[in-house]
Amino acid sequence: MDKSRFSMLLLEPGExxxxxxxxxxxxxxxxxxxxxxxxxxxxxxxFEPREWVYPLIKMQFKDCADIxxxxxxxxxxxxxxxxxxxxAEMLEENILAPYKFVYEDQDFYVSFDFxxxxxxxxxxxxLQRAATLHAPEHNSMIATILHSRxxxxxxxxxxMDDFTEQIVCELQAEKISPLVRHQGKLALTPTTIYFQPFSNVESSPILKLKLGHLRRLYKRRFLLRQVGLEIYSSEESSVPHIYVTFQSERxxxxxxxxxxxxxxxxxxxxHTEEMTLQWQNGIVSNYDYLMYLNCLADRSKNDLTQYPVFPWVVADYxxxxxxxxxxxxxxxxAKPMGALNPDRLDKLKERYHEMSEPKFLYGSHYSAPGLVLFYLVRKYPKYMLCLQNGRFDHPDRMFNSVRDVYNNCLRNMSDFKELVPEFYDTEGKGDFLVNKYEIDFGERYDGSKVNDVALPPWAKSPEDFVVKLREALESEYVCRHLHLWIDLIFxxxxxxxxxxxxxxxxxxxCYEGAVNLECVYDMNDRHALEVQIMEFGQVPKQLFTKPHVRKISPRITKPLAYLDCNASYKMExxxxxxxxxEAVTCAIMCENRVISVGKDGTLKVYDTVLKKQIRSVILSSTPLSSCVMVDNNTVAVGSWDNEIYLYDVEYGRVVECFRAHDDSVSCLLWLEKERLLISGGWDGVVRVWGNVGRTGQALRGLKAEFDHDGKVTSITYRRRRNEIDIITGTSDGEVFIWDYSTKDVVNKISVHTSAVxxxxxxxxxxxxxTTCEDGDMRVTDLSVLDSVYQKQLSGxxxxxxxxxxxxxxLGCGxxxxxxxxxxxxxxxxxYTPHNxxxxxxxxxxxSKTLITASEDKVIKIWEITQTS
Incomplete structure (x- = not known):
């Protein structure tokens, strides 16, 4: 067999x-x-023998007496x-097993062929002299040798693919994979990224990524330094993914x-907001959203110090x-793992209060290289041997039972670990739970051999275990509470x-920004910090500074695959x-009639069946701003002359008009169930009117007044059980939430920088x-009083x-x-239907009809049909 048994994983991490x-x-x-x-x-x-029956011989320079x-x-x-x-002897007969350490003097004779x-x-x-130095000095000397090379x-x-290609940029770089760093040169041309490793250990002498295949780029923090770049390519790329680090952030x-x-x-x-909103809407699963957040927070499967972190969600094993x-x-x-057991938490807090600053509650992390490989040792045994100098963990300390591990995470004073994505990855079918390489991990205290992981009674197989955990992750309970765990971790x-x-x-x-390694000049201090991060783990980059929104429980019982997520309308x-x-300010439809008002002060009624105008009346010498139907025949119209007009379409007469505001009426809203007319004005007031339609009774029917700092530009409402909230937008870009029953302002949110x-x-x-005059569109979640999505439109x-x-x-300029x-x-x-x-x-x-009215004096009627 020509395939080499040697791997960088046979070396120490980072060697x-x-x-x-x-x-x-x-x-x-x-x-x-x-x-x-x-x-x-x-x-x-x-030394790697040509014949596979012989073991590889590893000779550490620090154990070398003479060369x-x-x-x-x-x-x-x-x-x-x-x-x-x-x-040490490794991979004898190519069997994966702990290294055999030979503690005796031995002379090896190396005869070079060429x-x-x-x-x-x-x-x-x-290199032997370097091995006699302390770790910081050793690292510095090796870095010097490497730089010289x-x-x-x-x-x-x-x-290169084309010898005429011009190199735009050439830099020293490292290709990162778990526990391994391949040094080399990265060259960038106008069409391709090339990575040429220093050594010949890579399967290919050069890696090539076509720029046309690139799909996603992520800046990464690697060992506390902002020097990493993770690149994802399309499926047709020969290199679908690469993680590289550079000498500096620059x-x-x-x-x-x-x-x-x-x-x-x-x-x-x-964009993060777009993904959050899709997750909230149920388009993106909890699993995919957590993978996305991990990716944004610098968590990558290529970096064991920042491996993606997932929560324990099931407590019943x-x-x-x-x-x-x-x-x-x-x-x-809502609680971190360390706070789930109140008795243990009390002891931890007692120790915390006795500490000097900077204090910490937990002496170990929820995700670190050793913890990741604790779960994945059966899938990636070479990683564990690399991390632990050729040894597996003690059989009794290994991942032997799901129930025992969860209980330990609840009770042990130094165990607070969360899970890894493999617990919920149905494509992997739970392969990390099975000793598929038939490795001899040793015997436990009771004489039983360490083999497959013991599963809870409700799981028939590793695949069934992962499928059920995934169902739990996507369950209604987790959907209602996952945002609380996201608040803790991200x-x-x-x-x-x-x-x-x-x-x-x-x-x-372990917090980002707590230590700037670029400013740590003492080699001993720098090395100590790097070792601590390798062993302890890192908190993800903070993604949110306000409470995360809750996922909305789906009301539709159909599986997501059958939901018409991509529904839109074809418009004719x-x-x-x-x-x-003059300009049309508002147009609405009631049965077969289009009612419109404009800056010419007139109200028009158009019959869509007869295809002709059937009513035209000048209501005011000033522009009319808005109109709503308050019953099948009566339309309420707001005017710049501060009046509200009630006009009977059937009989063609003004039923009533009354002074509603101290400045122009800007917007109207009709609540059919409560028979309430709500008006907003440039005087900064919203008024709620009852008795609408009873001649001469409107002013006596004033039910509520809500004062604002700026002009009121928009009104809507929502029902909460038997209560009504009135939501208003103002010229200051603010959104107010009013409780109609108490007449109090529930919240005021500054959303935009210009008028809503x-x-x-x-x-x-x-x-x-909400939208505003400068083209900003936002989706605001009122449960957290924060925008979950923002889009800046071109006009x-x-x-x-x-x-x-x-x-x-959205009607636009x-x-x-x-x-x-x-x-x-x-x-x-x-569409661009207007000028x-x-x-x-x-x-x-x-009638599935859309009406658009424009500053260009034109009204258009659209027939819409749903497409997908």
């Missing part, structure tokens, strides 16, 4: 592999000679003798900027069946005073009306969409309308009409 030599090895001169290759590494020599050249009868003076005080022993000796002796290495353009940012601005790079733009309808089945997601309760209140305080070194203009002499031009609820009673938004299901229409699917949070179409700003968009659900 550097320089080069290898064809040679033979014997323990005595010319006796028991084995052919193979000698690997020269920063801390060791590794000298000896004369040999057959090889002359091209033989080096390495005298070892101890050495290389010069003199040259090899000087390199080995240099880097300066001598030139990027080989022969390996180098990383330089590459990132070049790639981001390259005309050949088409990145997928997924003893029942025969898993009841996902019972709240007692689940862990309390959100506002991750650090500071809120973390103290939530009993969520870890050692200060069936009539165009030019009834007004549109306001409506979408998808649930907790989220309101002013002058009106909006909601279809009651998924679709939102320049006559554009945008159609948005707010379930998937995507713009589905753009000027669209002042009003109205949807008639019964």
């Amino acid at each position: 550097i592999y320089f080069e290898d030599y064809s040679c033979s090895l014997s323990t005595e001169k010319n006796v028991n000679v084995k052919q193979g290759r000698l690997k020269l590494c920063s801390k060791s020599l590794v 000298t050249i000896v004369n040999c009868a057959t090889a002359g003076s091209n033989v080096i003798k390495v005298r070892m005080k101890m050495y 290389a010069s022993a003199d040259e090899c000796l000087s390199q080995m002796q240099q 880097y300066m001598r290495m030139e990027f080989d353009p022969v390996m 180098d990383r940012d330089r590459i990132y900027k070049i790639l981001e601005e390259s005309p050949n790079v088409q990145l997928e733009k997924v 003893t029942s025969q069946t898993l009841d996902l309808t019972n709240p007692d089945t689940f862990r309390d997601l 959100g506002y309760r991750q650090r500071g005073e809120e973390a103290v209140k939530a009993n969520n305080v870890f050692h200060h070194v 203009c069936i009539d165009e009306l030019q009834l007004h002499k 031009s549109g306001l409506c609820f979408v998808l649930s009673g907790d989220r309101v969409v 002013p938004v002058t009106s909006l309308c909601w279809d009651g299901s998924n679709v939102l229409w 320049g006559g554009r009409l945008l159609q948005w699917n707010m379930l998937t949070v995507t713009q589905t179409s753009t 000027d700003s669209i002042n009003s968009v109205y949807f008639d659900e019964i």
Whole structure:
């Protein structure tokens, strides 16, 4: 077999592999000679025999007594003798097992086939001297050697796809995989990223990523330094993914900027708010959303110090069946693991209060390299051997039983670990729970051999276990509470005073920004911090500084796959009306009549069946701003002359008019069930009117007044059980929530920097969409009083309308009409039906008709049909 058994995982984590030599090895001169290759590494020599029956020999420089050249009868003076005080044997007969450490003096004779022993000796002796130094000095010396080699290495353009390609940028870089760092050179051309490793250990002498295949770029923090870049490519790419680090943040940012601005790079733009809203709407699963948040927070499967973290969600590992309808089945997601057991928490807090600053509650982390491999040792045994110097953990301390591990996380004073994504990854089928390589992990105290992980009674198999955990993760209980765990791990309760209140305080070194390694010049201090991070783990980058929104429990019982998530409307203009002499400010539809008002002070009624105007009346010498139907025949009209007019369409007469405000009436809203007319004015007041329709009784029917700081520009409402909230938008960009029953302001939120031009609820009673004159569209979750989505549109938004299901229409400046699917949070179409700003968009659900009215004096009637 030609495939090499040598792997960087046979070295210590972070150890550097320089080069290898064809040679033979014997323990005595010319006796028991084995052919193979000698690997020269920063801390060791590794001999890989050609025949697989023999083990690899690992000779650590720190255990080396002497390295000298000896004369040999057959090889002359091209033989080096390495005298070892101890050495390790690995992969004998290619069986994965703990390394065999031989504690005896041994001389190894290396006879080189092609290389010069003199040259090899000087390199080995240099590395041997480095091994006698303390770790910080050793690292510094190795870095110097590496830099010297880097300066001598030139990027080989022969390996490029096209020799005429111009190199835009060339930098020293490291390709990162778990516990391994491959040094090399990264070269960037206008079409391709090339990574050329220093050593030949990679399967390919050069890695190539076409810029046209790039889809996502993420800046990463690696070992507390902002030097990492993770690149994802499309499926057709030969290299779908690569994680590289650079010498400095400046180098990383330089590459990132070049790639981001390259005309050949088409990145997928997924904004956090968009993903959050899709998750909240049920389009994105809890699993996918947590993977997304981990990715945003610098968590990557390539970095064991920042491996993706997932919560324990199930607390029942003893029942025969898993009841996902019972709240007692689940862990309390509002608390960190360390706070779930009140008795243990009391002891931890007692110790915490006795500490000097900086205090910490938990002496170990919820995610660290050792904890990740504790769960995944059966899937990635080589990682564990690498991390623990060729040894597995003690059999009784291994991951032997799910129930025992969960109980230990509840009771042990130093165990607070969460889970890894593999517990919920149904594609993996629970393979990390099975000893598929049949490794001898040893025997436990009771004499039983460590084999597969013991599962709870409710799981029939590893695959069934993972499927049921995934069902639990996506269950209604978790949907209602997952945002609380997100607050702890990624959100506002991750650090500071809120973390103290939530009993969520870890050692200060593991928080991003707590330590700037670039400013730690003492080699000993720097090394100590790096070791601490490797062993202790890191808190994810903080993504949210305010409470995270709650997922909305789906009301539809259909599986997500059957939901028409991509629904939109095909629109066809069936009539165009030019009834007004000036701009149309509002147009609505009632049965087969279109009622409109405009800046010419007139109200017009158009019959869509007869295709003609049937009413026209001048109500005021000033512009009319808005209109609503208060019954089948009566329309209420707001005017700039501060009046509200009630007009009977059937009989063609004004029923009543009354002074409603001290300045222009800007907007109207009709609540059919309560028979209340709500008006907003430029005087900053919202008034609620009863007795509407009873001649002469409107003013006596004033039910409520709500005062604002700025002009009232928009009104909507929501029902909460038997109560009504009135939501208003103002010229200051603020949104007010008023409780109609108490007449009190519940909340005031500053949403925009300019006047609110549109306001409506979408998808649930907790989220309101607002638009403003500078083109800013936001979705605000009233349960957390914060925007969960923001989109800056290219021009002013002058009106909006909601279809009651998924679709939102935005009337814009320049006559554009945008159609948005707010379930998937995507713009589905753009029309330009008018020559000027669209002042009003109205949807008639019964006839599936849309009415648009514009500053260009035109009204258009649209027939809409749903598409998918």
